[in-house]
Amino acid sequence: MRAIRRFIVRPVLPPVLAPLADLAGNLRWSWHPSTQDVFASVDPQIWDSVQHDPVRLLGAVGRERWGQLADDDGFLDRLVAAKADLDAYLTTDRWYQRKAGADAPRAIAYFSPEFGITAVLPQYSGGLGILAGDHLKAASDLGVPLVGVGLLYKSGYFKQSLSREGWQQETYPVLDPDELPLSMLREPDGTRATVSIEMPGGPALLAGIWVASVGRVPLLLLDSDVEGNPDPYREVTDRLYGGTKEHRLRQELLLGVGGVRALRVYSRLTGAPAPEVFHTNEGHAGFLGLERIRELTVGDGSPDGSPDGSPDGSPDGGPKLDWDTALEVSRASTVFTTHTPVPAGIDRFPRELVEQYFGASGPTAGVPVERVLALGAEDYEGGDPSVFNMAVMGFRLSQRANGVSLLHGHVSREMFNGLWPAFDEAEVPIGSITNGVHAPTWVAREVIELATSRGVDPDGDDVDAFFRTVDEVPGTEIWAVKRELRERLVHDARRRLRKSSQDRGIAKAELGWVDTALDPDVLTIGFARRVPSYKRLTLMLRDPARLKKLLTHPERPIQLIIAGKSHPADDGGKKLIQEIVRFADDPEVRHRIVFLPNYDIAMAQPLYPGCDVWLNNPLRPYEACGTSGMKAALNGGLNLSILDGWWDEWYDGNNGWAIPSADGIEDPDRRDDIEAHALYDLIENDVAPKFYDLDGEGVPTRWLEMVRHTLKSLGPKVLASRMVRDYTRNLYTPAAVNGRALNDDYAGAAKLAAWKKKVKGGWAEVRVEHVESEGVGDAPEVGDSLTVRAFVALGSLSPDDVDVQLVHGVIDSDDALVNTTTASLAPVETYEGGRYRFDGTVTLEHSGAFGYTVRVVPRNSLLASVAELGVVAVPG
Numbered sequence: 001m002r003a004i005r006r007f008i009v010r011p012v013l014p015p016v017l018a019p020l021a022d023l024a025g026n027l028r029w030s031w032h033p034s035t036q037d038v039f040a041s042v043d044p045q046i047w048d049s050v051q052h053d054p055v056r057l058l059g060a061v062g063r064e065r066w067g068q069l070a071d072d073d074g075f076l077d078r079l080v081a082a083k084a085d086l087d088a089y090l091t092t093d094r095w096y097q098r099k100a101g102a103d104a105p106r107a108i109a110y111f112s113p114e115f116g117i118t119a120v121l122p123q124y125s126g127g128l129g130i131l132a133g134d135h136l137k138a139a140s141d142l143g144v145p146l147v148g149v150g151l152l153y154k155s156g157y158f159k160q161s162l163s164r165e166g167w168q169q170e171t172y173p174v175l176d177p178d179e180l181p182l183s184m185l186r187e188p189d190g191t192r193a194t195v196s197i198e199m200p201g202g203p204a205l206l207a208g209i210w211v212a213s214v215g216r217v218p219l220l221l222l223d224s225d226v227e228g229n230p231d232p233y234r235e236v237t238d239r240l241y242g243g244t245k246e247h248r249l250r251q252e253l254l255l256g257v258g259g260v261r262a263l264r265v266y267s268r269l270t271g272a273p274a275p276e277v278f279h280t281n282e283g284h285a286g287f288l289g290l291e292r293i294r295e296l297t298v299g300d301g302s303p304d305g306s307p308d309g310s311p312d313g314s315p316d317g318g319p320k321l322d323w324d325t326a327l328e329v330s331r332a333s334t335v336f337t338t339h340t341p342v343p344a345g346i347d348r349f350p351r352e353l354v355e356q357y358f359g360a361s362g363p364t365a366g367v368p369v370e371r372v373l374a375l376g377a378e379d380y381e382g383g384d385p386s387v388f389n390m391a392v393m394g395f396r397l398s399q400r401a402n403g404v405s406l407l408h409g410h411v412s413r414e415m416f417n418g419l420w421p422a423f424d425e426a427e428v429p430i431g432s433i434t435n436g437v438h439a440p441t442w443v444a445r446e447v448i449e450l451a452t453s454r455g456v457d458p459d460g461d462d463v464d465a466f467f468r469t470v471d472e473v474p475g476t477e478i479w480a481v482k483r484e485l486r487e488r489l490v491h492d493a494r495r496r497l498r499k500s501s502q503d504r505g506i507a508k509a510e511l512g513w514v515d516t517a518l519d520p521d522v523l524t525i526g527f528a529r530r531v532p533s534y535k536r537l538t539l540m541l542r543d544p545a546r547l548k549k550l551l552t553h554p555e556r557p558i559q560l561i562i563a564g565k566s567h568p569a570d571d572g573g574k575k576l577i578q579e580i581v582r583f584a585d586d587p588e589v590r591h592r593i594v595f596l597p598n599y600d601i602a603m604a605q606p607l608y609p610g611c612d613v614w615l616n617n618p619l620r621p622y623e624a625c626g627t628s629g630m631k632a633a634l635n636g637g638l639n640l641s642i643l644d645g646w647w648d649e650w651y652d653g654n655n656g657w658a659i660p661s662a663d664g665i666e667d668p669d670r671r672d673d674i675e676a677h678a679l680y681d682l683i684e685n686d687v688a689p690k691f692y693d694l695d696g697e698g699v700p701t702r703w704l705e706m707v708r709h710t711l712k713s714l715g716p717k718v719l720a721s722r723m724v725r726d727y728t729r730n731l732y733t734p735a736a737v738n739g740r741a742l743n744d745d746y747a748g749a750a751k752l753a754a755w756k757k758k759v760k761g762g763w764a765e766v767r768v769e770h771v772e773s774e775g776v777g778d779a780p781e782v783g784d785s786l787t788v789r790a791f792v793a794l795g796s797l798s799p800d801d802v803d804v805q806l807v808h809g810v811i812d813s814d815d816a817l818v819n820t821t822t823a824s825l826a827p828v829e830t831y832e833g834g835r836y837r838f839d840g841t842v843t844l845e846h847s848g849a850f851g852y853t854v855r856v857v858p859r860n861s862l863l864a865s866v867a868e869l870g871v872v873a874v875p876g
């Protein structure tokens with residue numbers, strides 16, 4: 001029988017137990033083991049049966065049990081202590097209040113299309129979402145005043161299972177917001193708060209706003225499945241990364257434009273300060289910049305959150321700005337993080353579609369559509385004129401941009417060099433901040449206890465101290481913990497394997513072997529990630545006989561635990577999964593290699609600690625960063641990886657293994673062959689022998705040396721708290737400072753916009769006419785001084801508008817300057833006709849081939865990079 005109506009009966013807790021609802025209502029429980037203990041002790045069986053979901057636990061426990069707990073003094077003490085701990089966490093000063101300084105922003109809005117915070121809020125597909133979740137949690141721990149902005153997808157991403165043949169099956173279970181750890185944002189009269197977004201040729205799109213409390217950080221999630229929306233609009237937030245281009249465009253409109261409007265509503269209703277900085281995690285939320293320009297140009301325009309703005313911080317009643325001024329205001333306070341060097345991963349829309357949506361009846365009515373289109377145009381060499389590129393718009397709408405590892409920064413500068421063609425890659429204004437992971441979420445409690453049992457405060461400011469204690473812990477103790485974690489993983493894997501085999505239609509009677517699948521004493525290698533082709537899920541199958549030998553080695557076997565989802569539209573990815581599943585179905589190896597369906601946070605949490613080795617073999621350099629190996633490292637796992645993403649940066653020869661990559665070999669088959677054989681060789685000759693080389697106490701000493709070194713060398717670096725501090729210092733604070741300089745009555749922004757116009761207009765006349773030097777003879781030596789005089793024509797510009805730079809450094813075999821340093825030359829003489837002489841001196845510091853040149857670039861203290869205007873003048 002089907003119900004004709006469904007509703008959720010809210011539990012009524014005895015008043016003394018009310019703090020349970022507060023604990024369940026803040027997701028901090030998800031990274032706080034002692035709060036989880038409180039929930040577990042409510043009813044351990046139910047806690048397991050609801051998969052550790054506090055909201056469902058509260059709904060499932062009966063009245064009788066509540067009565068018992070209300071009389072249980074021991075329980076009440078623990079409950080009160082947990083609540084007091086949460087209150088202190090939410091209110092006391094933390095790093096940001098102590099250390100970030102007066103210039104740091106009052107509030108930062110962080111936009112992301114997905115957020116992976118806990119298994120019970122499945123609103124993520126993979127690394128991008130997990131990173132966003134870790135960013136919010138670390139910001140909360142550090143006291144960074146972040147507000148997250150995203151969408152609430154009715155079915156999240158999808159649930160993965162397998163057919164009998166090993167083909168990926170997708171299901172889309174519908175989530176009920178009432179059963180999720182969310183609260184609805186309401187108007188004072190109790191009605192649902194909404195935002196509305198004008199749509200071309202139809203009614204406006206409405207969305208409700210849910211709030212998830214991620215520790216100190218509120219996360220606003222927009223939901224289009226609300227009354228008042230026609231059916232097609234209710235489907236806008238149906239699921240992540242599905243549907244047509246137009247569907248995706250609507251989602252991104254809601255995220256970007258709707259997200260800014262939701263922030264205004266949130267400020268109005270809660271008094272929260274308006275964000276001074278807007279950070280967009282990947283290009284999908286880029287339309288937020290257009291909405292901010294709209295607020296300033298055709299809205300009621302006034303400074304975001306300035307005293308004469310309205311209380312919600314929305315622009316109200318101030319002067320209306322012209323496009324160029326508004327662009328400067330919005331750009332200065334926007335940060336854009338790009339996440340993929342894979343061209344197919346860049347979000348692009350047909351240009352006409354964007355034109356249609358941003359016309360006169362669209363959400364940013366009044367904003368000229370040609371200006372919008374120009375922002376996303378690939379108007380550079382090799383660009384496609386028919387598309388609108390969200391990444392390109394992201395760079396143009398944000399003054400600060402970054403990639404997510406040193407190598408990815410470099411690759412991104414190359415990839416987007418076309419936007420700044422006058423500059424070498426090194427000066428393309430895209431920096432990098434390497435990703436990190438949230439330790440309290442990803443590190444097994446037992447591992448943290450190894451350090452805390454020695455008196456180290458995991459929340460202390462001296463992060464290195466925490467990791468140094470690893471030297472004080474005896475090898476036998478570390479090894480015992482690792483075995484325990486491996487065993488836990490083996491049990492979890494068997495449970496999943498049994499369920500998956502049954503789902504595939506395999507009879508129970510045929511499943512006896514599952515009880516002995518995997519072995520808690522065998523070297524365990526993990527491989528789990530999304531399955532786009534560059535991640536090369538099946539590289540390990542390159543030589544199946546060789547892999548089989550490694551798995552079934554009589555003395556030094558390995559076992560492999562594999563997981564990953566393929567995008568539903570990617571049959572290529574599904575084929576790779578099927579190849580793995582078929583290989584793992586073979587009775588000769590099935591006890592040593594398993595594919596576990598539905599990789600998610602719940603699976604990941606015991607997986608990283610339980611693995612001895614974390615394998616990653618992407619096609620270099622397509623892994624922008626990768627974070628799963630960081631989570632493994634924090635649990636004392638050793639990385640075995642291609643030198644890509646973060647591993648390229650932090651592999652030091654002793655903290656794991658680098659699989660040599662055959663960069664430059666064009667034939668992909670040959671490249672895979674070479675890299676796969678290097679992988680087999682490493683496992684056979686180095687990894688397995690070290691793991692099984694036990695001393696008299698049964699401890700692999702050489703292995704543990706690597707584990708200790710991994711924790712000490714990588715531990716402090718791979719943390720999300722390090723990442724969020726870097727964002728705060730290097731991007732958020734400078735963006736806030738510039739934003740304020742421009743926001744303050746907008747005179748600064750108008751001046752900057754006018755100055756840029758003048759400089760660009762006058763640049764054609766800027767020339768380096770002639771350069772003279774003296775001080776070095778035919779045989780220069782280290783320590784000699786080189787004096788340079790540059791004769792420069794500036795046309796209508798003045799010496800204040802420009803920086804005349806001596807660029808010097810090593811020259812390579814093509815006479816190109818590399819590793820350059822720049823020194824500003826000073827104006828010393830003025831001639832007729834806008835011509836000047838600039839002088840300066842440098843000392844030769846290094847022996848070897850040295851070269852220099854002179855160039856002129858625009859100069860203004862409000863620029864974040866010399867390349868910002870894209871213009872430069874060089875001799876000749």
Ligand SMILES: *Cc1c(COP(=O)(O)O)cnc(C)c1O
Nearest residue numbers: 126127529600601604626627628
């Ligand atoms: C960490 C994590 C990822 C991302 O891992 P990558 O190494 O960046 O591919 C994806 N999914 C889950 C569930 C994770 O925990």
